[in-house]
Amino acid sequence: MQVDLLQGTLDMLILKTLTGGPMHGYAVASWLQRTTDDALCVEEGSLYPALHRMTRRGWVKADWGVSENNRRAKFYTLTAEGRRQLKEESSSWERLTQAVAKVLHAQPATQGA
Amino acid sequence: MQVDLLQGTLDMLILKTLTGGPMHGYAVASWLQRTTDDALCVEEGSLYPALHRMTRRGWVKADWGVSENNRRAKFYTLTAEGRRQLKEESSSWERLTQAVAKVLHAQPATQGA
DNA sequence: ACTGTCCCCTAGACACTCTAGGGGACTCGA
DNA sequence: TCGAGTCCCCTAGAGTGTCTAGGGGACAGT
Numbered sequence: 001m002q003v004d005l006l007q008g009t010l011d012m013l014i015l016k017t018l019t020g021g022p023m024h025g026y027a028v029a030s031w032l033q034r035t036t037d038d039a040l041c042v043e044e045g046s047l048y049p050a051l052h053r054m055t056r057r058g059w060v061k062a063d064w065g066v067s068e069n070n071r072r073a074k075f076y077t078l079t080a081e082g083r084r085q086l087k088e089e090s091s092s093w094e095r096l097t098q099a100v101a102k103v104l105h106a107q108p109a110t111q112g113a
Numbered sequence: 114m115q116v117d118l119l120q121g122t123l124d125m126l127i128l129k130t131l132t133g134g135p136m137h138g139y140a141v142a143s144w145l146q147r148t149t150d151d152a153l154c155v156e157e158g159s160l161y162p163a164l165h166r167m168t169r170r171g172w173v174k175a176d177w178g179v180s181e182n183n184r185r186a187k188f189y190t191l192t193a194e195g196r197r198q199l200k201e202e203s204s205s206w207e208r209l210t211q212a213v214a215k216v217l218h219a220q221p222a223t224q225g226a
Numbered sequence: 227a228c229t230g231t232c233c234c235c236t237a238g239a240c241a242c243t244c245t246a247g248g249g250g251a252c253t254c255g256a
Numbered sequence: 257t258c259g260a261g262t263c264c265c266c267t268a269g270a271g272t273g274t275c276t277a278g279g280g281g282a283c284a285g286t
Contacts, residue, residue: 004121004274004275005209005273005274005275006119006120006121006122006209006274007119007120007121007241007242007243007272007273007274008119008120008272008273009119009209009213010273010274011273012213013213013216016216016217016219016221017216017221018221019221020220020221020222021221021222023221024233024234025233025234026232026233026234027233031221032216035215035216035219035221036212036215036216037212037215039208039209039211039212039215040209040212040216043274043275043276044233044234044235045235045236045274045275045276045277045278046273046274046275048234048235048236049235049236049273049274050273050274052235053273067232067233069231069232069233069283069284070282070283070284071231071232071233071282071283072232072233072234072281072282073232073233073234074233074234090217093213093217095152096118096119096122096152096153097210098152099149099152099153100122100125100126100206102148102149102150102152103126103129103130103145103148103149103153104129104203104206106129106148107133108129108130108131108132108133108134108136108144108148109133109134118242118243118244119243120241120242120243120272120273120274121241121242123242123243124242137264137265138264138265139263139264139265140264156243156244156245157264157265157266158243158244158245158246158247158266158267159242159243159244161265161266161267162242162243162266162267163242163243165266166242180263180264182252182253182262182263182264183251183252183253184251184252184262184263184264185250185251185252185264185265186263186264186265187264187265
C-alpha cells in the first residue's frame with residue numbers, strides 16, 4: 001500500500017524531477033518511485049493528465065523522441081515558467097507542512113488562548 | 114493570502130484539535146488559525162461539511178450545547194474510532210512528507226540510478 | 227511466435243475544498 | 257431601543273485533481 005498523493009503535490013514532484021533535464025513520463029514515474037523507496041507510486045492515470053495539464057499551462061514543453069530503450073517517447077522539458085512555478089509550490093508546501101507541524105505538536109485545550 | 118489546504122489534511126487537523134476535549138466548529142476553526150499564526154484559515158464551507166462527514170463516519174460525536182459566549186453551539190467529541198483515524202492519518206502524513214522531502218532534496222538526473 | 231517490458235493515452239467515478247450564499251441569536255454602544 | 261458586530265450554524269454548486277480501469281502499439285529476448 002502506497003501513500004495516496006495529496007492533491008496539488010504531484011505537479012511539484014514532477015517539476016522537481018524535471019530539474020535534472022528532459023525526461024519522458026514513464027521515467028519520471030520510475031524516478032519518483034525509486035527516489036522515495038517505493039513510498040510514492042504515481043499512477044499513469046494521474047501522471048499523464050498532470051503532464052498534459054502542465055504543458056497547457058506552459059510549465060513544461062513536450063517533444064517526441066526516442067528513449068534509452070529505443071522506444072518512442074515524449075520528452076518533457078522544464079520551462080522558465082515551470083521553474084518559477086516549482087519555486088512557488090515548494091515554498092507553499094514548506095509553509096503548509098510547518099503549519100501542520102505546529103498543529104500536530106500543539107496541545108489543544110478547550111480553554112483556548 | 115493563506116495556504117490552501119491540501120485535500121485530506123483537514124480531517125487530520127480537526128481530529129487533532131479535538132484531542133483537547135469537546136469543541137464546537139467555530140472554536141475549532143479559530144484554534145487552528147491561532148495555532149498556525151494565521152497560516153491556515155479553515156473556511157466554514159470546508160469546516161462544516163468535514164465535521165458532518167466525520168460524524169457520519171463515527172470519528173466524532175456531536176451534541177448541542179451552549180458556548181462560552183452563551184450561544185447555541187454543536188460540540189464535537191472525538192470517539193475511539195476518531196483517535197484511531199487520527200493516528201493513521203498522522204503516520205500517513207509523516208510518510209508522505211518524508212517522501213516529498215526526499216524528492217525535493219534529491220538531485221534528479223536523466224541518467225537515473 | 228509469444229511474453230514481458232516499455233511507453234502512451236482517455237473516460238468516468240470519486241472525493242474534497244472553496245465560493246457564495248442564507249439564517250438566527252446574543253451583546254454592546256449610541 | 258435599535259442597529260451593528262460578533263458568534264455560530266448550514267447548504268448548493270462549481271472547480272480541481274486523483275484513481276480505476278480500461279485501450280493501444282512497439283521493441284527484445286526465448
